[in-house]
Amino acid sequence: MSTSPKHAKTPTTAKNLKVGLVGWGAIGRVVGTALARGEVQGAELTCIVDNRPLGEAAPAAQVPFEEAIEACDLIVEAAGQGVVREWGERVLTSGTDLLIASTGALTDDELAKRLLAAGPGRVSFTGGAVGGLDLLQAVRSFAPLDEVRLTTTKLPSTLEQPWMDEELLERLRTATGPVEVMSGTARDVPVKFPKSTNVAASVALAVGDLDAVRVRVVADPGAELTRHVVEASGPHGEYRFEVAHRPDPGNPATSQVVPYAVLRSLSALAGRSGQIL
Known part of the structure; x- marks a missing residue:
């Protein structure tokens, strides 16, 4: 999705898109390394924003967020929903574009409205670890869906949260099979x-x-793969998508495929020829 098509910092076609990367974790390292190696045609890594020291191995300068906004055409968020809430509007009002990996932040209606109203920078999001989104968008434009269900299954340790009481935590930690942790709407669960x-x-x-969208979150101690099952139906047909990803070894809450989804979105924004949108 995007705000205004006007963009104060849009580079000419002869120049690479200057990218600022926020977050040097499981997602950011893969994305930043690929950019630094020139693997995304039409884009280059200009700087990195992170509140931790990056060390000498970082492929670009570590700078404050304000400096990244000023220096870049596009900011890539790979550091969590809090970054979107704190910095999203400031990025866009400066005339810099924003690519969001932590789409859960957009379940906040007020925040989403403010981001869409901000500009002249444009906001986009990546689908991350699930497929079929383009088909769901096409179906929605044809006729409303009667029912949409998502079941996400992960290792119990990746689902523990500060708000959980001792009883629920004990159920997660002693589970010998699948345990439903929460059910609700896509507004509530993220x-x-x-x-x-x-x-x-x-x-x-x-x-x-x-x-x-009705969501079930399931903890399964046997879940070697993170699994997402999307089921949708309406007067025009029935649809089912199932994906199963290996968790990132360093951060099991994130699937290994997510940074590559971000890179694909980057390629589209940089205008790589032959990109399927």
């Missing part, structure tokens, strides 16, 4: 699991209705 349920927000954004 708030409770800010690092684990961005997929719910991505599906809801594709469907166009946060309350229409």
Whole structure:
């Protein structure tokens, strides 16, 4: 999605898109390394923003957020929903574009409205660890969906949250099989699991209705793969998508595929020829 097509910092076609990367974790390292190696045609890594020291191995300068906004054409968020809430509007009003990986932040209606109203920078989001979003968008434009369900299954340790009481934590830690941790709408669940349920927000954004998507979060000690099952139906047909990803070894709450989804979105924004949108 985007705000105004006007963009104060849009580079000419002869120049690479200057990219500022926010976050040097499981997602950011893969994205930043690929950019630094020139693997995204039409884009280059200009700087990195992170509140931790990066060390000498970082492929670009570490700078304050304000400096990154000033120096870059595009800011890539790879550091969590809090960054979107704190900095999203400031990025866009400066005339810099914003690519959001933590789509769960957009389940906050007021925040989403402010981001869409801000400009002249444009805001986009990546679907991350789930497929079929383009089809859901196409179906929605044809006729409303009657029912959309998402079931996300992950290792129990990746789902523990500060708000959980001792009883629920004990159920997670002693589970010998699948345990339903929470059920609700795509409006409610990402708030409770800010690092684990961005997929719910991505599906809801594709469907166009946060309350229409019913979400189940399941903890399974045998879940070697993180699994997302999307089921949708309406008068025009029935649809089912299932994906199963290996968790990132360093951050099991994130699937290994997510940074590559970000890179694909970057390629599209940089205008790589032959990109399927």
